[in-house]
Amino acid sequence: MELLEETLGSIGPLDSAAEHAAAARLDSLTKPPGSLGYLEQAIRRYAAIRGDGSARVGRAAIAVYVADHGVADEGVSAFPQAVTVEMLRNLAGGGAAISVLARRLGYDLRVIDVGVKTDTSSAAIGGVTYRRIGAGTANFVRGLAMNREQVRCALEVGIEVARELARGRATLIGIGEMGIANSTAATAILSAITEIAPSALAGRGTGLDEAGVRRKVAIVEQALELHRGSLYTGESILGAVGGFEIAAMAGTCLAGASLRVPVIVDGFIATAAAAAAERIRPGLFEYLFFSHRSAEGGHALALEHMGVRPILDLDMRLGEGTGAALAMNVLEAGLDLFHSMATFSSAGVSGRVR
Amino acid sequence: MELLEETLGSIGPLDSAAEHAAAARLDSLTKPPGSLGYLEQAIRRYAAIRGDGSARVGRAAIAVYVADHGVADEGVSAFPQAVTVEMLRNLAGGGAAISVLARRLGYDLRVIDVGVKTDTSSAAIGGVTYRRIGAGTANFVRGLAMNREQVRCALEVGIEVARELARGRATLIGIGEMGIANSTAATAILSAITEIAPSALAGRGTGLDEAGVRRKVAIVEQALELHRGSLYTGESILGAVGGFEIAAMAGTCLAGASLRVPVIVDGFIATAAAAAAERIRPGLFEYLFFSHRSAEGGHALALEHMGVRPILDLDMRLGEGTGAALAMNVLEAGLDLFHSMATFSSAGVSGRVR
Numbered sequence: 001m002e003l004l005e006e007t008l009g010s011i012g013p014l015d016s017a018a019e020h021a022a023a024a025r026l027d028s029l030t031k032p033p034g035s036l037g038y039l040e041q042a043i044r045r046y047a048a049i050r051g052d053g054s055a056r057v058g059r060a061a062i063a064v065y066v067a068d069h070g071v072a073d074e075g076v077s078a079f080p081q082a083v084t085v086e087m088l089r090n091l092a093g094g095g096a097a098i099s100v101l102a103r104r105l106g107y108d109l110r111v112i113d114v115g116v117k118t119d120t121s122s123a124a125i126g127g128v129t130y131r132r133i134g135a136g137t138a139n140f141v142r143g144l145a146m147n148r149e150q151v152r153c154a155l156e157v158g159i160e161v162a163r164e165l166a167r168g169r170a171t172l173i174g175i176g177e178m179g180i181a182n183s184t185a186a187t188a189i190l191s192a193i194t195e196i197a198p199s200a201l202a203g204r205g206t207g208l209d210e211a212g213v214r215r216k217v218a219i220v221e222q223a224l225e226l227h228r229g230s231l232y233t234g235e236s237i238l239g240a241v242g243g244f245e246i247a248a249m250a251g252t253c254l255a256g257a258s259l260r261v262p263v264i265v266d267g268f269i270a271t272a273a274a275a276a277a278e279r280i281r282p283g284l285f286e287y288l289f290f291s292h293r294s295a296e297g298g299h300a301l302a303l304e305h306m307g308v309r310p311i312l313d314l315d316m317r318l319g320e321g322t323g324a325a326l327a328m329n330v331l332e333a334g335l336d337l338f339h340s341m342a343t344f345s346s347a348g349v350s351g352r353v354r
Numbered sequence: 355m356e357l358l359e360e361t362l363g364s365i366g367p368l369d370s371a372a373e374h375a376a377a378a379r380l381d382s383l384t385k386p387p388g389s390l391g392y393l394e395q396a397i398r399r400y401a402a403i404r405g406d407g408s409a410r411v412g413r414a415a416i417a418v419y420v421a422d423h424g425v426a427d428e429g430v431s432a433f434p435q436a437v438t439v440e441m442l443r444n445l446a447g448g449g450a451a452i453s454v455l456a457r458r459l460g461y462d463l464r465v466i467d468v469g470v471k472t473d474t475s476s477a478a479i480g481g482v483t484y485r486r487i488g489a490g491t492a493n494f495v496r497g498l499a500m501n502r503e504q505v506r507c508a509l510e511v512g513i514e515v516a517r518e519l520a521r522g523r524a525t526l527i528g529i530g531e532m533g534i535a536n537s538t539a540a541t542a543i544l545s546a547i548t549e550i551a552p553s554a555l556a557g558r559g560t561g562l563d564e565a566g567v568r569r570k571v572a573i574v575e576q577a578l579e580l581h582r583g584s585l586y587t588g589e590s591i592l593g594a595v596g597g598f599e600i601a602a603m604a605g606t607c608l609a610g611a612s613l614r615v616p617v618i619v620d621g622f623i624a625t626a627a628a629a630a631a632e633r634i635r636p637g638l639f640e641y642l643f644f645s646h647r648s649a650e651g652g653h654a655l656a657l658e659h660m661g662v663r664p665i666l667d668l669d670m671r672l673g674e675g676t677g678a679a680l681a682m683n684v685l686e687a688g689l690d691l692f693h694s695m696a697t698f699s700s701a702g703v704s705g706r707v708r
Contacts, residue, residue, distance in 0.1 A: 030444055031451055032432075032560040036676075037649050037669030078386075078706045086703040090384055095696025097385055104690050206386040207706060295391050313667055314684070315391030322390075326687060330668070333680060336458050342449025349440040352432045352561060 003156045004251075008281055010258040014048040021053025022046075028343040038311070039334035042289065046335065049262045049287050050171065057335050058171035060328050061108035062321045063161050063252055064091060064098055065177050065245035067115035068136030070145065071223075072181035076216045078207040081136075084180045085118040091178065091320070092127035098176055098320035105329050108168065114157055115244035116179075131157045133244045137185075140223050140241045144230075145185065151239045151247055158251020166259045172328050174264040174291070175252050175273070176321020177245040180206075183296060186272035188220045188241035192231040193275045194305045196298060198224070203268065203297025203317070234280035242276065249273035254280065257287035264331070266324040267294035267317060271302060278306075291327030292316060357510045358605075362635055364612040368402040375407025376400075376692070383695040384703050392665070393688035396643065400689065403616045403641050404525065411689050412525035414682050415462035416675045417515050417606055418445060418452055419531050419599035421469035422490030424499065425577075426535035430570045432561040438534045439472040445532065445674070446481035452530055452674035459683050462522065468511055469598035470533075485511045487598045491539075494577050494595045498584075499539065505593045505601055512605020520613045526682050528618040528645070529606050529627065530675020531599040534560075537650060540626035542574045542595035546585040547629045548659045550652060552578070557622065557651025557671070588634035596630065603627035608634065611641035618685070620678040621648035621671060625656060632660075645681030646670060 022044045027033055034040060047055040066088050072081045090096045091111045094103065102109035112129045113121070117136040124130065133153050137145040146154070165173055183205040191198045198220040202213055220241075224231070227240035238247045250273040256263035265274045265288055278284045285308055292312035293300050303310055311327040344351060376398045381387055388394060401409040420442050426435045444450045445465045448457065456463035466483045467475070471490040478484065487507050491499040500508070519527050537559040545552045552574040556567055574595075578585070581594035592601045603619075604627040610617035619628045619642055632638045639662055646666035647654050653671075657664055665681040698705060 029451075030441070030449060031672050035560075035670065035672040036451075037671065039668060039670065080704050080707050082704050086701070087384070090696055090701040090703060093696070093701070095384060095701045097383075097390075097691055097695055100691050100694040101687060103694075104687060206389075311668070312684075314393060314665070316389065316393065317391065318385050318389040326684060329683065329687070330666075330680060333455060333458060333683070337451055337454050340454040340457075341451055342444055342447070347440070347444040347447070347449045349444060350434050350436050353434050 003159050004152060007159050007254050007258045011281065014286055015051040016048065018051050018053040019044045019048035022055050026338065029341040030344055030347050030349050036334065036337065042331055043334055043338050046262055050260050055335055055338055058169040059108060060172040060332065061110065061165045061170040062098060062102055062174040062176060062325055063110045063112060064321050065112050065114050065248040067179045067244035068117035069179055069181035069185055069243050070137050070139035071141060071184050071219065073139050074141060074219045076184045076219055077181045077205055078212065079180055081117060081180045084178065085116050085120060087178050088113060088116055088128060089125055092125050096320060097318055097322045098325060101322060101325040105325060107325060108170065110161060112161060114154060114248050137243055141219055141226065144239050145242055146239045148239060151235050154244045154247030155251035158248035159255040162252045162255035162259060166261050171261055172264060172331065173252060173256055173261055174266065174321045174324030174328050175249045175270050176266040176319060176324055177249060177269050178320055179243060179245050182243050182245065182269050184216055184220060185241055185243045185246060186269040187297065188223050189237055189246065189272040189276055190302050191220060191224060192237050193279055194302055196301055196305060200301060201298035234276045237279065238276050246273045250277040253277035253284060253288060257284055262287065262289055264289045264291050264324040264328050266291055266321045267319060268296035268299045269319060271299060275306065289327065292323035294323065357513050358506060361513050361608050361612045365635060368640055369405040370402065372405050372407040373398045373402035376409050380692065382697040384698055384701050390688065390691065396685055397688050397692050400616055404614050409689055409692055412523040413462055414526040414686065415464065415519045415524040416452060416456055416528040416530060416679055417464045417466060418675050419466050419468050419602040421533045421598035422471040423533055423535035423539055423597050424491050424493035425495060425538050425573065427493050428495060428573045430538040430573055431535045431559055432566065433534055435471060435534045438532065439470050439474065441532050442467060442470055442482060443479055446479050450674060451672055451676045452679060455676060455679040459679060461679060462524065464515060466515060468508060468602050491597055495573055495580065498593050499596055500593045502593060505589050508598045508601030509605035512602035513609040516606045516609035516613060520615050525615055526618060526685065527606060527610055527615055528620065528675045528678030528682050529603045529624050530620040530673060530678055531603060531623050532674055533597060533599050536597050536599065536623050538570055538574060539595055539597045539600060540623040541651065542577050543591055543600065543626040543630055544656050545574060545578060546591050547633055548656055550655055550659060554655060555652035588630045591633065592630050600627045604631040607631035607638060607642060611638055616641060616643055618643045618645050618678040618682050620645055620675045621673060622650035622653045623673060625653065629660065643681065646677035648677065
């Protein structure tokens with residue numbers, strides 16, 4: 001059986017017994033019942049996804065997928081395409097934002113080249129995992145971004161990375177990305193899935209001015225019109241207007257559910273990947289955490305449409321998994337409280353009177 | 355000169371040169387300009403408060419002030435008053451939520467008894483700092499909660515604790531509290547200062563039912579009516595309806611500004627302390643960070659009225675400084691990015707094209 005089908009076939013239900021066990025422990029801890037708010041909800045869901053009422057914690061990892069986009073030719077980014085390969089070096093070299101956060105927080109950081117235009121694999125950059133599907137996607141205002149084989153290949157890279165991280169005892173996986181012009185692809189995907197207008201979703205990306213955003217909206221509208229007939233399944237949407245790194249993140253979302261490892265979705269672009277994954281496997285959102293409400297374009301609108309609650313709201317729009325890393329750190333603190341707080345009986349604290 | 359007057363007299367202006375230096379460095383880092391969102395704003399303000407464009411980081415500390423409230427006699431809490439001293443032991447013993455977080459995050463935790471009803475100082479609990487002002491405040495529906503001398507004494511305890519933490523190289527101080535019935539006192543203070551009705555501010559505290567909340571509102575209304583003539587200055591409001599731990603937190607807020615150490619305000623009760631401190635020294639909010647939007651009563655409403663933006667929004671309502679600790683951890687991550695990220699020139703990353 002193919003890896004994708006095997007993954008989809010092995011996604012089990014959430015474990016409600018584990019959730020109830022976690023809820024019972026939460027109520028025994030020395031705090032007013034429910035007073036950890038969202039953290040209690042997150043801990044219960046972590047237990048349900050993991051199938052473990054004790055909500056044990058292993059390692060945490062961040063997978064950052066990097067790729068180029070043919071649509072960059074349309075002038076939809078404030079920065080030149082060369083920045084993708086330059087940032088690939090910076091990510092692996094420790095100078096990028098997510099590199100700093102992963103080091104600080106002790107997270108296993110994987111930087112995966114899934115299709116940067118400049119091929120550096122022959123003189124491999126230390127710290128980069130090469131799983132290149134091509135030298136960037138095709139320009140999706142002229143044709144499909146990816147063919148069917150490329151979509152499958154990218155999804156499977158994402159599945160394989162998740163499997164490898166889970167073998168390394170990861171119990172939380174954050175997903176992030178870097179790729180010049182990928183907020184244009186993400187806008188197209190989110191618009192196709194949520195039916196929110198591109199003009200309400202498109203943002204400044206790395207720093208477009210207003211005219212730049214208008215051009216970006218026009219390009220997305222043109223692409224959605226061109227591909228109108230093939231925007232139904234998750235795979236066909238990814239193929240039409242997606243990106244290698246976006247499809248890989250979708251693969252990691254699907255694999256996380258099959259491995260019972262919660263995946264923490266970064267911002268705008270990772271959300272487009274999660275939305276595509278949910279289209280492939282309806283109900284997938286139950287296995288994911290959305291890390292933050294990004295300041296990029298209509299991210300808040302998209303999250304609301306999807307009915308998901310982000311953990312943080314810091315107006316960040318950097319990508320790379322930076323929002324995921326900060327949110328994972330909050331989740332881990334919640335899990336530490338779950339494991340390490342005293343109970344009313346162990347601490348000899350009185351119960352309620354009314 | 356008295357400690358309070360000395361503190362108020364030594365609060366200097368924010369350092370705008372330091373703020374500009376920090377902003378310039380933020381713009382040199384390998385990220386889209388402004389893409390760290392609120393974190394960039396927080397880092398600039400940290401630099402301005404510290405008077406240090408390099409935004410250097412020392413230690414972080416949490417001061418948790420614990421005290422009892424005479425108004426607990428009115429049946430305004432879901433838990434018995436004995437819980438205050440039981441939690442004092444739990445806080446110092448490592449089993450309380452903030453104890454777990456401080457240990458996890460490497461924060462210096464100070465647990466200060468400023469007036470728990472049960473006096474444990476003769477067989478001192480290890481890890482508790484005794485700075486008792488009394489055996490709980492008086493019941494403020496019958497008279498003043500504290501006399502003028504007690505208010506000053508509590509403010510000065512908060513100032514002294516902040517000074518001691520700053521001598522220990524703290525550059526971030528979180529404030530938190532524990533004290534059965536103190537959400538009733540905080541409701542009264544916030545209502546007196548913001549003029550928001552008690553019914554819109556009062557919450558369930560540790561877990562009141564609806565009838566309990568109605569009783570709490572009635573008690574606060576009765577107290578505000580009784581003390582109507584003396585709810586003008588920060589000190590008189592604290593004296594009328596405050597608490598020892600609330601006045602001490604206010605003192606720490608004031609001292610932080612004078613020491614150029616940002617103070618991170620926890621939730622509902624700490625916000626009441628900050629509001630009282632701002633009444634004592636208008637403009638003080640510029641030196642504070644508000645850690646989270648609590649789920650307790652009208653905290654969101656009060657923050658909005660005060661025009662301050664909380665860092666986190668996790669529906670927590672536990673107190674003890676737990677929200678402050680989580681928010682400090684986010685601020686520290688932001689400061690690490692500020693210090694450790696590569697610059698465009700050091701990483702050889704291209705600048706913008708448009």
